[in-house]
Amino acid sequence: MLIDLSEILSIEGKTQVVEAPVSMDFFQSKLGSFPVIEKKPICVTLVNTGKKVVKIEAKGSIVLAIPCDKCLKDVPTEFEVDISEEIDMKASREDRIKDLDEINYVTGCSLDVEQLVHNEILIHWPLRVLCKENCRGICPKCGKDLNEGSCECDQTSPDPRMAVISDIFSKFKEV
Ligand SMILES: [Zn+2]
Ligand SMILES: [Zn+2]
Structure with a gap:
């Protein structure tokens, strides 16, 4: 889902809460393709803190089926989405990327919820996935x-x- 930020940008001090449904059915990356087995809408809170700065908070979770490292059985693995970030909308996308923390889910005037969730999954990707501690x-x-x-x-x-x-x-x- 894409959230249009032009409304929040138009009024300083304004707060907007969006229940953003996640549309991905598969998480795809260099690691492979993993089915989404459970998802809830991501609760996104936007605050215009003035001077074209938008504070973005996103909370939610998503569950992927990831094969066990040892026996390859699918293991339901939950990923928390919990971010809090301030984005200076005066800066161009290039400037924002140059800033150390690359915020690639805001393009122009829209916030890409899919991209945000994608990032969170990658950041929290487990080193090991086991169906149980002592999988044989x-x-x-x-x-x-x-x-x-x-x-x-x-x-x-x-x-x-x-x-x-x-x-x-x-x-x-x-x-
Ligand atoms: Zn196993
Ligand atoms: Zn054998």
Whole structure:
């Protein structure tokens, strides 16, 4: 959703509250594409603090399905949206981007709620996603979900990835 800021900019001291629905059904980024499984409207409060400065507060949350790092099962992951920022509308978009915190969700006279939510998700992206603390993952040989029980595969033979690592170690020894 795009919020038109021209109304708030026209009256100093004015406050405007917008319940902005989120339209994205997938979160797409370099990390991949993740389905949105729950979303509520984002509550956006705009305050014209004078001299063409608008204070923007946005609160809400969105839940994405992200695969477990180990077993690839979808894990519902909640992202909080909670920002409070002041934007000087006198500055051009280029000037605002030059300012350290890049506010890319305001273009011209409109605030792009999708872009704002997108930024918040990226900022809060978890380092690890696990379906549970002690997820056993999937068998690298047969692909069985080991949380559902062990498989018949021989797990004692060295993992090819470990072989690469020991290669590196032996190279170090030669130096
Ligand atoms: Zn898992
Ligand atoms: Zn197996």
